């Protein structure tokens with residue numbers, strides 16, 4: 001069974017939270033714009049319109065939780081697709097062996113093999129373009145007689161990727177890659193797989209990581225910002241507002257981006273990224289050695305959520 005659909009990237013991620021006000025404060029400080037704020041429910045968007053929705057953890061509309069943080073974690077990711085034909089193909093495929101709900105807006109919703117909520121809708125995210133970055137490189141000055149910008153607060157452009165820990169890695173990867181048609185961008189064979197939508201150009205929209213300790217759960221959600229100044233300015237603002245760094249700032253050798261992760265009261269972490277690899281079918285996937293130094297070329301501060309990686313699993 002194989003379906004190749006044209007997935008375009010992350011459209012929406014929904015969290016179940018116990019403290020709605022704290023979650024709203026986090027995403028506001030992170031730089032997302034409020035688009036909805038109703039009783040027990042709020043939604044915040046990046047500049048391209050991709051959004052984070054927060055609901056009370058016991059909201060019956062939420063997909064069941066996966067992992068130990070049963071009342072505070074990401075419950076569903078909705079990926080965009082290019083057309084209704086893609087939705088129809090995915091619905092037919094997924095309905096073969098699992099319940100698929102179709103909402104009034106045409107989106108479809110189910111769970112993946114490990115239990116994570118998964119949806120698809122026709123793409124609504126807009127194309128965005130950050131202002132040109134003027135940098136002074138020796139022999140190539142672009143910013144003459146002007147000081148570089150300082151950014152007081154980030155305003156992320158898009159949601160680039162979501163990361164799950166999984167204890168069923170190969171089966172999990174095969175579901176997305178072989179069955180749904182996501183493309184493999186890079187791999188830690190047997191330990192982790194970087195996957196992107198078949199019509200997306202982010203280095204990865206989904207990273208599946210087996211920490212080797214029988215762990216399954218949400219790990220983090222990543223957002224792309226427009227400049228290195230925005231990454232530092234956004235991170236400094238989060239720190240000023242009292243949010244704790246998980247790890248960063250630093251730079252990933254795989255995907256090439258500068259990063260800064262913050263612990264998220266909604267569950268897991270939220271990551272600012274800048275200058276991530278952009279790929280198309282000319283990209284050559286590479287198998288990487290699974291060593292800790294591959295996570296960061298360099299970084300400051302904290303650790304990669306050790307408690308999150310090692311917590312006891314309760315299968316949802």
Ligand SMILES: [Fe+2]
Nearest residue numbers: 161163222271
């Ligand atoms: Fe990430």
